Amino acid sequence: MDFTNANHNNGEIFMFQSSSPPKLTQPTPPPPTVIHKAKYKRNSISKSPDEARQKRIELDAQVRRKHREQLITAKRIKHNLDAYKDDDSESEFDLTHQDIERLKSGLNDSDRESRLSSLKDLCTYLADPPDTLRHFVVNDNCIEILIKFLSGTDPDEQLQATWCITNIAAGPKEFCQKAFTAIPHLIAFLHGENISLQDQAAWAIGNLAAEAPECRDLLRANGVLNVTLAQTICFALSNLARGPNANLDEFFSAGITQHLLFYLGAEEMNEVVSEISWVLTYLTSSDDDKYTQILLKEGIVPLLVKHMRSFNHGPLALPLIRTLGNIASGPDDNTDILIQQPDFLHAMLEYIQSDCRPVKKESLWVMSNITATRRPEVLIKVFNAGFIPILSTIATHTNFDIRKEAAYSLLNIASHGEEYMRSLPHQDLLPGFLEFVRSQDMDLIRLGLGYIELLLTQVQNGQQLIEQMHGIDALESVTLLEEPSLRDTSTRLMDKYFGEDFYSNINEVQLVE
Template sequence: MDIDFTNNKFENAFTFESSSPPKQPPPPSPTVVHKSKYKRNSLPRNTEEARQRRIEFDAQVRKRHREQLISAKRFKHHESYNDDDDAEPEFTLSQQDIEKLKSGLSNVNRDTRLSSLQDLSKFLVDPPDTLKQFVIEGNCIEILIKFLSGVDPEEQLQATWCITNIAAGPKEFVNKALTAVPYLISFLERENISLQDQAAWAIGNIAIESPEYRDLLRKNGVLIPLINLLNYKDVNLVQTACFALSNLARTPNSGLDEFFAGGIDKHLLRHLKTDESFEVVSEIAWVLTYITSDSDNKYTIQLLEEGLAPLLVKHMRPLLGHGPLALPLIRTLGNITSGPDENTDILIQQSDFLPAMIEFIRSDCRPVKKESLWVVSNITAARRPDVLNQVFNAGFIPILSNIATRSNFDIRKEAAYGLINIASHGIEFMRSLPHQELLPGFLEYIRSQDFDLIRLGLGYVEMLLTQVQNGKQLMESMQGIDALESVTLIEDQSLRNSASRLMDRYFDEDISNEMQQIEETI
């Protein structure tokens, strides 16, 4: 479909007002940071609040999938320990048990000390109250620091393992783990891959806790040693380094100059070119997710100029069947399309990008589907006619229409944003939508109790009545007036006013005639 944009400007009379989306973490929706941040034609959102909820959702997703190294706080488990988030605590330790453990940690026999360190790391996965007290109020950290400052590599590794699990605990635990930061950073530069991996893991757990801790880590010089770990070929080490780096980049514009001065872009692009592991690609994409969320788009543009787009598209289909592993890749694509139209153009030029996006919005994995619909809503907010034409030609409209009218409301809402964006581009685009199919769904939005959905429904009806020749007849045939009347009873004044205005402008005479007929009958 090729549409002429000549003299095709349309000023939408309906005012989309900003509101905080009732969403994630997960319920309701983890995905609503739409292109309003950059695009004048998209629905305004509270972008900072939405971004924070999105980050919280990231943490939950990564924690649930920590066996794949996608976790916000990773515990280092022994093979014999069964990781079950819903299980009862496996260990109950009396104060006498704690004293016995402390005695083992200071035993003159090396094997006893190592065994006690292994037991401690295992107990720290789900610590009972007595062990929590030992960590927070006792001398647990001081004992572990003695191991870290020693000369035995195996004892250093086991002690770092304990620090990793402490850093994955509550904030009181993380505060204690800060003492170990200088040792952890020094271990990153050791020629001991196991120790490097464990230290990076612990640093990643500390970094996730708060912006203040991320600042502290960067000020202590953690970035360059972490970035240098990306030079290694060890898959686990690269994954863990990316885990730590992504957590350090979580704060908006968090010292990205330093990241790029360390050459992180070259390392990430090289791994995307050469690595085929789904887990590695996913971890790299988590780093890119936070880097590409920079507000001024400086580094997103730099990455695109360095060839990021084809590398991302290359990994789309391989990740398609791997559920949450694909989330950071989709999120990165969404961040890119949230920027200037030139960014979207670069992605659109990749021949498999739009076809792969169609597969993603058809995904059976709910978070993947929602994130992908967010990407599509960003694409449809582009102001370039060739982008919209390609969206039509690729076959998105029937799929979006089906989702917007037949899925659960939170998923439908994501598809509706894309359709509203398309309709907002002008009369020809609006008239090209299947309104006979869409209107019943948008009237359901209006009848809902969700103010965001009501706003979307009213916006669609406004454009339908303004731009589609038989829009009024469609509304009348599908009880649209009743839907508008239902809005006049809700609490939100702006929505009541909008619905009343539409009724007065388009249906006042019809309503008056109907009332007159009723009175005459009586």
């Protein structure tokens, strides 16, 4: 059986008989099961690479929405809400047609202060636009009025108009499409020297890039990737790098990655490092490993590890963890580069014990890719760093989805041979894996059966342990499932180790004694 986080259906267990104690300093295990590591985070076994890639994108969207909601929302509308000082204002606006006409009149007023005040009001209303304002944006001349401000010479009016475009781009598709005409002005602001305009234009571009592939294509066609990278446009870059047709070659040919790594090495603010890491997550999640190899040669790993301790295991660390996991999902040489960093394993040991549930789960996924290595020296370092007791506790004492992630690492370790299997605390682990077998989740049942098979084939008293903990009943319950591979595996184990022949041999031994 294959115990990796990518494919748990096929493969054979390599085993040998030995009564000697574990020798983890100089192991000589048999060749481990062929292991296919997984990029990004997955919740279940995918039937095809395309399905796996789609799940990665969907899960990323969910986690990113959940854990960056406050941050993203603040970047899109915080200036507008700060500018609107009426403490009694409602979160939903009820604007009549007369109110819209007054707003349009203010935007076209000859008095500068009146125009600025109207722009600030429009920014605020766009945060939660009523139907009348939606009509003004989609069917009237709202965008044309804002473009006049963008193409003007007053920096304050340009900034307020860019805020409006940012919130329009954050709205539904028909809003976003209306904002397309502002793209050349936004890109021009990125080239300019006005820092406030650069910042707001970057977030507007990020909102546009998040909408759809055609939006990203339009941004590329207008040369958005040819500008000098500033830390405030990482949100835009991460959205440009999304999807299977992201044209990542453009990022590397434009020198974007060199700027990313420069800021990653120089920046100390966790928020900025997190944004940079989101871009790197997409760049390393490609099925083409050449992009990851380029980043490795440019020295990405020491820079990522450098920031691991500063994040304090909170949600901002998620993209950094995912980037590390994507690197570990590649060839074993990638894992070696990670392991050679003195602080990496110690930091990972802290992350898998994080109180932040998503961080804990993603960190366990990274470790499942680390332990999927074919190189015993890596496992020795994992043992010596103290992972086994922690992984064993997590695999038996938390929620099933978290336990499953820890179980992958433990079974990856066990699949390296009898020496490693015998080094695990089976008295503690077996009850937890039997719970997997008794569950209704096919992935959990498969993990539980995999552990039981290793226990029966590589641990001397494995049969007795299973009997003592009522594991036979758990195996029998699987023989009744409709899923053929699980049913066949359970039936085979029952027949071989707990069938009539097995009990006849036990009785014969007892009679001889």
